Amino acid sequence: xxxxxxxxxxxxxxxxxxxxxxxxxxxxxxxxxxxxxxxxxxxxxxxxxxxxxxxxxxxxxxxxxxxxxxxxxxxxxxxxxxxxxxxxxxxxxxxxxxxxxxxxxxxxxxxxxxxxxxxxxxxxxxxxxxxxxxxxxxxxxxxxxxxxxxxxxxxxxxxxxxxxxxxxxxxxxxxxxxxxxxxxxxxxxxxxxxxxxxxxxxxxxxxxxxxxxxxxxxxxxxxxxxxxxxxxxxxxxxxxxxxxxxxxxxxxxxxxxxxxxxxxxxxxxxxxxxxxxxxxxxxxxxxxxxxxxxxxxxxxxxxxxxxxxxxxxxxxxxxxxxxxxxxxxxxxxxxxxxxxxxxxxxxxxxxxxxxxxxxxxxxxxxxxxxxxxxxxxxxxxxxxxxxxxxxxxxxxxxxxxxxxxxxxxxxxxxxxxxxxxxxxxxxxxxxxxxxx
Amino acid sequence: xxxxxxxxxxxxxxxxxxxxxxxxxxxxxxxxxxxxxxxxxxxxxxxxxxxxxxxxxxxxxxxxxxxxxxxxxxxxxxxxxxxxxxxxxxxxxxxxxxxxxxxxxxxxxxxxxxxxxxxxxxxxxxxxxxxxxxxxxxxxxxxxxxxxxxxxxxxxxxxxxxxxxxxxxxxxxxxxxxxxxxxxxxxxxxxxxxxxxxxxxxxxxxxxxxxxxxxxxxxxxxxxxxxxxxxxxxxxxxxxxxxxxxxxxxxxxxxxxxxxxxxxxxxxxxxxxxxxxxxxxxxxxxxxxxxxxxxxxxxxxxxxxxxxxxxxxxxxxxxxxxxxxxxxxxxxxxxxxxxxxxxxxxxxxxxxxxxxxxxxxxxxxxxxxxxxxxxxxxxxxxxxxxxxxxxxxxxxxxxxxxxxxxxxxxxxxxxxxxxxxxxxxxxxxxxxxxxxxxxxxxxxxxxxxxxxxxxxxxxxxxxxxxxxxxxxxxxxx
Numbered sequence: 001x002x003x004x005x006x007x008x009x010x011x012x013x014x015x016x017x018x019x020x021x022x023x024x025x026x027x028x029x030x031x032x033x034x035x036x037x038x039x040x041x042x043x044x045x046x047x048x049x050x051x052x053x054x055x056x057x058x059x060x061x062x063x064x065x066x067x068x069x070x071x072x073x074x075x076x077x078x079x080x081x082x083x084x085x086x087x088x089x090x091x092x093x094x095x096x097x098x099x100x101x102x103x104x105x106x107x108x109x110x111x112x113x114x115x116x117x118x119x120x121x122x123x124x125x126x127x128x129x130x131x132x133x134x135x136x137x138x139x140x141x142x143x144x145x146x147x148x149x150x151x152x153x154x155x156x157x158x159x160x161x162x163x164x165x166x167x168x169x170x171x172x173x174x175x176x177x178x179x180x181x182x183x184x185x186x187x188x189x190x191x192x193x194x195x196x197x198x199x200x201x202x203x204x205x206x207x208x209x210x211x212x213x214x215x216x217x218x219x220x221x222x223x224x225x226x227x228x229x230x231x232x233x234x235x236x237x238x239x240x241x242x243x244x245x246x247x248x249x250x251x252x253x254x255x256x257x258x259x260x261x262x263x264x265x266x267x268x269x270x271x272x273x274x275x276x277x278x279x280x281x282x283x284x285x286x287x288x289x290x291x292x293x294x295x296x297x298x299x300x301x302x303x304x305x306x307x308x309x310x311x312x313x314x315x316x317x318x319x320x321x322x323x324x325x326x327x328x329x330x331x332x333x334x335x336x337x338x339x340x341x342x343x344x345x346x347x348x349x350x351x352x353x354x355x356x357x358x359x360x361x362x363x364x365x366x367x368x369x370x371x372x373x374x375x376x377x378x379x380x381x382x383x384x385x386x387x388x389x390x391x392x393x394x395x396x397x398x399x400x401x402x403x404x405x406x407x408x409x410x411x412x413x414x415x416x417x418x419x420x421x422x423x424x425x426x427x428x429x430x431x432x433x434x435x436x
Numbered sequence: 437x438x439x440x441x442x443x444x445x446x447x448x449x450x451x452x453x454x455x456x457x458x459x460x461x462x463x464x465x466x467x468x469x470x471x472x473x474x475x476x477x478x479x480x481x482x483x484x485x486x487x488x489x490x491x492x493x494x495x496x497x498x499x500x501x502x503x504x505x506x507x508x509x510x511x512x513x514x515x516x517x518x519x520x521x522x523x524x525x526x527x528x529x530x531x532x533x534x535x536x537x538x539x540x541x542x543x544x545x546x547x548x549x550x551x552x553x554x555x556x557x558x559x560x561x562x563x564x565x566x567x568x569x570x571x572x573x574x575x576x577x578x579x580x581x582x583x584x585x586x587x588x589x590x591x592x593x594x595x596x597x598x599x600x601x602x603x604x605x606x607x608x609x610x611x612x613x614x615x616x617x618x619x620x621x622x623x624x625x626x627x628x629x630x631x632x633x634x635x636x637x638x639x640x641x642x643x644x645x646x647x648x649x650x651x652x653x654x655x656x657x658x659x660x661x662x663x664x665x666x667x668x669x670x671x672x673x674x675x676x677x678x679x680x681x682x683x684x685x686x687x688x689x690x691x692x693x694x695x696x697x698x699x700x701x702x703x704x705x706x707x708x709x710x711x712x713x714x715x716x717x718x719x720x721x722x723x724x725x726x727x728x729x730x731x732x733x734x735x736x737x738x739x740x741x742x743x744x745x746x747x748x749x750x751x752x753x754x755x756x757x758x759x760x761x762x763x764x765x766x767x768x769x770x771x772x773x774x775x776x777x778x779x780x781x782x783x784x785x786x787x788x789x790x791x792x793x794x795x796x797x798x799x800x801x802x803x804x805x806x807x808x809x810x811x812x813x814x815x816x817x818x819x820x821x822x823x824x825x826x827x828x829x830x831x832x833x834x835x836x837x838x839x840x841x842x843x844x845x846x847x848x849x850x851x852x853x854x855x856x857x858x859x860x861x862x863x864x865x866x867x868x869x870x871x872x873x874x875x876x877x878x879x880x881x882x883x884x885x886x887x888x889x890x891x892x893x894x895x896x897x898x899x900x901x902x903x904x905x906x907x908x909x910x911x912x913x
Contacts, residue, residue, distance in 0.1 A: 029572070029573075029576050032573050032574075032575050032576075033575065034573075034575040034576045034578065034579035034580075035515055035518075035575045035578055035579055037579065038518070038578075038579055038582060038583075042686070081752075084760065084763075085697075085700075085701070085752065085758065086700075086758065087509075087697055087700065088509075088512050088514065090512065090513075090514045090515035091509055091514040091515075091693055091696075091697050092697075093515065094514050094515055094517075094518060094689060094690070094693035094694070094697075095690075095693055095694050095697050095745070095748055098686075098687055098689060098690035098693065098694065098741050098745075099690070099694070099741060099742065099744075099745035099748070101686060101687065101738075101741075102687055102690070102737065102738035102739075102740075102741035102742045102745065103738070103742060103745075105612060105687075105735050105737070105738040106734060106735065106738045106739070106742070109733055109734065109735060207590075210583060210586065210587055210590070212579060212582065212583040213583030213584060213586070213587050215579075216576060216579040216580055216583060217579075217580050217583060217584060220572050220576045220579075220580055223571070223572065223576075224570060224571065224572070250591075251591070251594075255594075255595055255598075258595075260595050260598055260599075261598060262594075262598075263591045263592075263594030263595045263598070264590050264591050264593070264594035266587070266590060267587045267588065267589070267590030267591030267592075267593070267594055268587070268591045269587065270583055270584055270586065270587015270588065270590070270591070271584065271587050271588050271591055273584065273587075274580070274583075274584030274585075274587065274588070277580060277584070281566065281569070281570055287570060287571050289569045289570075292569075
């Protein structure tokens, strides 16, 4: 792999456009407008084409204006059609953006005769070519596309900075925003205008379809990682920039594994951001699939371990001198814990709550104390449910069995106080005193 | 009201204007190769066997898409089809690469369609996984899958175009659609698959109707909703993948969305909607495929979608059930009725004692309600033309026989409602005028009889007295 200044500029351009998109994308994701981003990014096509046809060049400014206008028109038409046709919003978007896109395709075919312009360029971008078109700035040759996207990023930052509070309130609680006198309509169309403009500014680097990957995926990923808007904005921008880097790296390295030279950087940026999303989707600390499964598993282990200790304590209570020690098989039969029993026993052994010799499971001093505490919670709950809540006819044992695992020391003492510090539970069994 | 027609108009204008502009810009150049009239007729009347099969196949595709799209639209899944059509790209590119690398014909339609269908299903599965196992909303799930799969597709397409073996150039037909490049076999495949999908969706008519309108009821009745949804999505996938070559993968979704959306403006009932939607779909495809066959430069997908878009705009404006024009006319008729009845009631209240004899001046009427002189003048002229009152030379107004009848009926409805509000809804006497003012215009005969039954003290058919002082609105403000 050879890394040249070309590659650096490609990554910088990609990162800037991706960051500009991702910043606004946060608000699209939070306001459930993701598909509006999709609709706008498809619908700007005729705007681009018209600008080409009218000006006869690939100048950035007319394109930006023409396409942005069409983008805002799309947002407006979607809203208007939605209101007056009783169609669902998705269908409204579908009708409008496909029509616009079709129009754009035909216009571009026409324009292609005059301007050097390939529809696939517009659709997937030509980021590999952006470093060829440079602009002299303070003695440095900077790709024009990088400058355009830098400008767009600055505008978006300014917008988000200026309206941070208003955007936040309208995103999370539109009704509150209206009562506070925030003009939600203005903010909506301002956001849509910027989304359209950003789409256009980015189309040269990532193409008009992949823009939506940068609009939505980094923001959605950030949404899985944090609950705070400020952090979400920062994370999404970082992820966007990272996808640009990984995307370009992937585009020039991955194909070589299969005997190709390289592939589309824009496409690989989409893949990279998708992979980052996938990893987050699985492993995010709070909302990830794996972490959620892990947490549930840990909880179920804790409950099994609690039950083992409770069983051992109750066995100890009833034990005659000649009773044999509890065996793992007995626990399995009594608790019906299935495969979770073994890791639970292992955990208890590590905690020093039990000893295991061959198949015998013997509680230690600590184990017995913990079991006593658990059984105490259980029987206190039963008394409380029976006496204070008058629930005795129902199966208070089952209720207490669920509650005991979530009752800490202070709560069980509060229960004891509430039910008058009883010694005997409703089943005439002794409530163990608080262990030392 | 004005905004509605403006929006519709703007939409129509954009649609009509843009191609015109394009052609204008093109006029001085060798842009489109306009077909000769003979060619045109030959294609339109399906003379050529090849063209005939292509056009019939595409039309059948439109028909099937119209049917299945109707159910998707009612199931509120319209945009899911967008996601799954974008998700086919990696399937197409990957199949092409693998088949070419193995030495086969990379552009074999069966393989490509198989790969596309596989990825469309994968994409749908991914959407469902994200919806189910993350906190993200549906729209984000759709957007993520759409864009990431499409990105993967473009990356793979990049590889495909850099391959030595096989020629990837024709793959772009799958992105933009090109009926002209279709082989006879492809067209036959489209025709038969579309026909099968259409028949299938009709076989499931009852089940699809049920889950489209009330999925939880269907589940409660013991229908396998998940499996039925799967069938529906599979049919959508089938239509999408066989439509790829004709319409292109970005626009094939339009076939599933636009015809049913347009059909909704013509009817409130499902059967006619299905019929119309199928018709619109087939018509769009027929016209689009014809144009594309005649003018090779026009991407077929775009023409088909624009035709569908034009049908949509026509339906939006002139649809007989929910069309804007109909709504506009209904509102106008209602506004006229309200104006007329308000005028007559004011007239009646001014001259209650001597309806036929009293002549009223405009100034007196003006004080009765909050209307402007212009408004009042228009109302009076209208009532004059309708023969409800006569305007004398000196400007005084007198009700005609018909005017008196109508006025009496309106005021009676008004007072019956007031009496009802007072006796049965416990509303203060001073408040009832407002409620009755709005409802009096839509009280039909049946409700009036019901009121008479409920209000024995309103000794019909006599006119009840007004329960409150008839203070002119102008003085109240």
